[in-house]
Amino acid sequence: MENSNNSRRSFLKKAALGSLAAISIPEILAASAPKYKTKHMSLSKGQIILFQGDSITDWGRAKDDPGFNTSHSLGSGYPMLTAASILEKHADLDLKIYNKGISGNKVYQLVDRWETDCFAIKPDILSILIGVNDLWHKLNGTYNGTVEIYRKDYIALLEMTKRVLPNVKLIIGEPFGVRGIKAVNDNWYPEFYGYQKAAREIAAQFGAAFIPYQAIFDEARKHAPGVYWTADGVHPTLAGAQLMAQAWLQTIK
Amino acid sequence: MENSNNSRRSFLKKAALGSLAAISIPEILAASAPKYKTKHMSLSKGQIILFQGDSITDWGRAKDDPGFNTSHSLGSGYPMLTAASILEKHADLDLKIYNKGISGNKVYQLVDRWETDCFAIKPDILSILIGVNDLWHKLNGTYNGTVEIYRKDYIALLEMTKRVLPNVKLIIGEPFGVRGIKAVNDNWYPEFYGYQKAAREIAAQFGAAFIPYQAIFDEARKHAPGVYWTADGVHPTLAGAQLMAQAWLQTIK
Numbered sequence: 001m002e003n004s005n006n007s008r009r010s011f012l013k014k015a016a017l018g019s020l021a022a023i024s025i026p027e028i029l030a031a032s033a034p035k036y037k038t039k040h041m042s043l044s045k046g047q048i049i050l051f052q053g054d055s056i057t058d059w060g061r062a063k064d065d066p067g068f069n070t071s072h073s074l075g076s077g078y079p080m081l082t083a084a085s086i087l088e089k090h091a092d093l094d095l096k097i098y099n100k101g102i103s104g105n106k107v108y109q110l111v112d113r114w115e116t117d118c119f120a121i122k123p124d125i126l127s128i129l130i131g132v133n134d135l136w137h138k139l140n141g142t143y144n145g146t147v148e149i150y151r152k153d154y155i156a157l158l159e160m161t162k163r164v165l166p167n168v169k170l171i172i173g174e175p176f177g178v179r180g181i182k183a184v185n186d187n188w189y190p191e192f193y194g195y196q197k198a199a200r201e202i203a204a205q206f207g208a209a210f211i212p213y214q215a216i217f218d219e220a221r222k223h224a225p226g227v228y229w230t231a232d233g234v235h236p237t238l239a240g241a242q243l244m245a246q247a248w249l250q251t252i253k
Numbered sequence: 254m255e256n257s258n259n260s261r262r263s264f265l266k267k268a269a270l271g272s273l274a275a276i277s278i279p280e281i282l283a284a285s286a287p288k289y290k291t292k293h294m295s296l297s298k299g300q301i302i303l304f305q306g307d308s309i310t311d312w313g314r315a316k317d318d319p320g321f322n323t324s325h326s327l328g329s330g331y332p333m334l335t336a337a338s339i340l341e342k343h344a345d346l347d348l349k350i351y352n353k354g355i356s357g358n359k360v361y362q363l364v365d366r367w368e369t370d371c372f373a374i375k376p377d378i379l380s381i382l383i384g385v386n387d388l389w390h391k392l393n394g395t396y397n398g399t400v401e402i403y404r405k406d407y408i409a410l411l412e413m414t415k416r417v418l419p420n421v422k423l424i425i426g427e428p429f430g431v432r433g434i435k436a437v438n439d440n441w442y443p444e445f446y447g448y449q450k451a452a453r454e455i456a457a458q459f460g461a462a463f464i465p466y467q468a469i470f471d472e473a474r475k476h477a478p479g480v481y482w483t484a485d486g487v488h489p490t491l492a493g494a495q496l497m498a499q500a501w502l503q504t505i506k
Contacts, residue, residue: 242341
C-alpha cells in the first residue's frame with residue numbers, strides 16, 4: 001500500500017507539472033519502451049548514411065537530385081531533420097547523408113531498386129522504415145501481400161544487403177500507425193501488430209538498432225492529440241517528424 | 254609563462270580531441286560571444302511566434318499558404334527547423350508558428366507589409382532577421398540605401414510594432430556574412446560592420462533578445478570550411494540553418 005500511495009503521489013505530481021514541462025525524448029523512450037535496449041553506434045569520419053523507406057521517408061525529396069546533405073535532396077521529413085542535427089553537431093566528420101525513400105513503397109519494391117538506391121551509394125549506416133503500405137495497400141485492395149510475405153521479403157533484402165555490404169550498420173524503424181486518425185481504423189488491428197512484431201524480430205535477427213516508433217507515438221499522444229503528431233494516422237506532421245528524428249538520434253552515441 | 258603554457262596545453266588537447274568531439278552550441282556561443290548576455294524568454298500556452306525577414310527566413314515557404322506549424326508554410330530554413338524543435342518539445346502548449354519572410358527584402362519592405370504580415374497575425378514573440386540585402390543590393394547597384402537609412406527604418410518599424418503590440422517579445426538576429434565565400438567579398442567591409450552594430454544597438458534599445466549569428470558562424474568555421482555552412486556566403490546550408498535554429502532556441506528557457 002505504501003508503494004502504491006507513493007506511485008500515486010508521484011503520478012499526481014507529474015500530472016500537475018505536465019502543462020509546464022517540455023517533453024524530453026529520453027523520457028518518452030523510457031516511459032514507452034523500457035523493454036527496448038537502444039543499440040548505440042558511433043559515427044566516424046567520411047561515413048555515408050542512407051535513409052530508405054516509403055512516403056514517410058521520401059517526404060517531397062527531389063527525385064532527380066542525386067545529391068546529399070541538402071533539404072532539396074532530403075525532403076521535409078524525419079531524414080532531413082535528423083540530417084540537419086547530425087550535420088551541425090558533427091561538422092568535423094565530413095559525412096554524406098542520402099535519402100532514397102519512395103512514396104507508396106512496400107518491402108518488395110525496395111528489393112527491386114536496391115542495386116541503384118543502396119549498393120551504388122555504399123552506405124556505412126543504413127536506416128530502413130518500411131511496412132505500413134504492406135498492410136494499408138492490402139486493406140484498400142491494391143496489393144495482395146501478407147505478413148509472411150513481408151517478413152520473407154524483408155529477410156531476403158537484409159541477407160542480400162549483408163552479403164554485399166558486410167560491415168554496414170543497420171537501423172530498423174518500427175512501422176507505426178496512430179489508431180483512430182483517418183486512414184488508421186480498426187480494420188488494421190490486430191493484423192498490423194504482426195507487421196510490427198516481424199520488424200522487431202528481423203531487427204534482432206540482423207543485429208540492427210531498432211527504433212520503437214509505435215511506442216513513441218503512443219506516448220506522445222499523452223501530451224497532445226493524435227492529429228498534432230500525424231495528419232492522417234500514417235504521415236507525421238512537422239512535430240511528429242521531429243519526434244522521429246529525435247528517436248533516431250538516440251541510436252547515435 | 255605558466256598560464257600561457259597551460260593555455261597552450263589546453264589548446265593542443267582540445268585540437269587533438271577536435272575530430273572526435275561533437276560541436277555543442279552552448280560551447281560555440283560561449284567561445285564566440287561571451288560578451289552577449291542571452292535574454293531568455295519562456296513560452297506559454299496558446300502563444301503565437303512569427304518569423305520575419307528576407308530569403309534566409311523565407312527559404313522556399315509556400316507564399317499562398319496562410320497556415321502555420323507545417324513545413325509547407327514554414328519553408329526549409331531555420332524557422333522550420335526551429336519550429337520542429339519547439340513544436341515537438343512543447344507539444345502541450347498549443348503554439349502557432351508562422352513564417353512571413355520574403356526573399357530580397359530590405360528593412361523598408363518589412364514596414365510596407367507590416368499590417369498584413371505582422372499585426373494581423375498578432376504575434377506574442379516576433380523574430381526578425383533583416384539587413385544583409387540593405388548592403389548587398391547597394392553594392393550590386395539595385396538599391397540606394399545607407400546604414401543610417403537601415404537604422405532609421407528599423408527603429409521606425411519597431412516603434413510602430415511596440416505601439417500596436419505593446420507586449421510583444423522581440424528577438425533580433427544579427428545580419429551575417431561568411432567572408433570570402435562567393436557573394437561576400439572584401440567590398441562588404443568595413444561597411445557591413447556598421448549594419449551589424451546598428452542591429453545590435455537597436456536590439457538593446459528595444460529590450461530584444463539578440464542572436465549574434467556572425468560570431469556563431471565565425472566560430473563554426475573553425476570546425477568545418479565556410480562552404481559547409483553557407484553556399485554563397487549569405488544563404489546557409491542545411492547544417493548552417495540548423496546552427497541558426499540551435500542559436501535561436503537558446504533564447505527560450
